[in-house]
Amino acid sequence: MLISDEPGDIAIDHRGVIRSWPEAAAELFGHERSWAVGSAFAHLLLPPRLRDAELPPGVELDVAVLHADGREMRAALRVRPTEHGRAVAFRPLSSRTPPDAELYLRAARSAPLGEEPQRGGPGTGDEDLAERHRLLSELSQLRTEFIRVASHELRTPLTSIVTFATMLEADDGMTALSRADRQAALGVIRRNADRMQVLVADLLLLSRLETAEAPLDLAPLRIAELLDFPGVPLRAGPGPDLMGDRALLRELFHTAVEVAAIAGPAEVDAAFAGGRWRVVVSVENGSGLTAERLLSMRIPHPEQPEEYRTGALALMLGREIAARHGGAMLTSVDRPxxxxxxxxxxA
Incomplete structure (x- = not known):
């Protein structure tokens, strides 16, 4: 029986079992109808990290899905409720790309300042939807800017490495380098290779945080110690120790302080309420700064004193560290x- 109102949709019953499988689905996902019908939708098409997620009804999202050959691919999905369960409209991605599903779900789980959404109060309805949309837009912008900047960060050292390696390979009298010049060229290659190693390590850390592959080294931590940075005023109220990974949390707060400090001298306030520590790093009278400029600025690396991260990468890592600890990190740029x-x- 075709449960969906639309013949082109995938129909799912209340148990999540596929009840109709159109030909277009077989072409896109690679599963024959005889195999797909009767299978659990989540286990057939979604990767393990998304199988417990509830895709919001009525919103088209860019979703990671599994092809029949085992590879992960992207498709646009929109879920809508029906009398007998749900219907899933689908299409291959094109130039009209919807929001990323995993970013959307993460935004939907986050209320302002990481607080639980209020029920029946001013934080619900249109205001709550507007806040989620704002956060989603910020996350999408952050990821887009990060990809652009990361491409530049990789291309720049690669260009230097290729250029000087080519010069070192030269053996004719016109382009051959002297011994001193060869040593200088080797130094340039080494510095740029080291720079790429740092960037790749940061990308691997981001991936491990997003997928929760790396376990946290949890220990009770005093908030005042985590927020102790030379020359940065700190006002910390009373409260219990924080259970977390010290190295990651120091990196998180280092990022918060350095990002804010781009605009001017930063101040830190920490208060405990409702089972959570709330830390605010602010610059009230700094230089004019736009969100776009912030994302492209260079932030001192917390572990490599002579290296830098772009604002986009630093903020993405900070967000993931906070999320890995069950919290949130939000950045706002309000002139000045x-x-x-x-x-x-x-805990």
Whole structure:
């Protein structure tokens, strides 16, 4: 029986079992109808990290799906409720790309400052939807800017490496280098290779945080110690120790302070309420700064004193570290100031 109202949709019953499988689905996902019908939709098409997620009804999203050959691919999906379950409209991605599903779901789970959404109060309805949309847009912008900047960051050292390696290979009298010049060229290659190693390590860290592959080295931590940075005023109220990974949390707060400090001298306030530490790093009277400029600025690397991260990469890592600890990190640029807010549960 075709449960969906639209013949082109995938129909799913209340148990999540596929009840109709159009020919277009077989062409896109590679599964024959005889195999797909009767299978659980989530286990057939979604990767393990998304199988427990609830895709919001009525919203078309860019979703990671599994092809019959085992590879992960992207498709646009829109779920809508029906009398007998749900219907899933689908299409291959094109130039009209919807929001990324995993970013959308993460935004939907996050309320302002990482607080739980209020029920029946001013934080619901249109205001709550507007806040989620704002956060989703910010995350999408951050990822887009990061991809652009990361491509530049990789291309620049690669260009230097290729250029000087080519010069070193030259053996004719016109382009051959002297011994001193050869040593200088080797130094340039080494520095740029080291730079690429740092960037690749940051990308691997981001991937491990997003997929929760790396376990946290949890220990009770005093908030004042985590927020102790030379020359940065700190006002910390009383509260319990924070359970977390010290190295990652220091990196998170280092990022918060350095991002805010781009606009001017930063100040840190920390308060405990409702089972969470709320940390606000702010610059009230800084130089004019736009969100676009912030994302492309260079932030001192927390572990490599002579290296830098772009604002986009630093903020993405900060967000993932906070999320890995069950919290959130939000950044706002309001001329002439910058504010970074971090919320973390104590356990």
């Amino acid at each position: 100031g910058v504010t970074v807010r971090v919320t973390l549960p104590v």
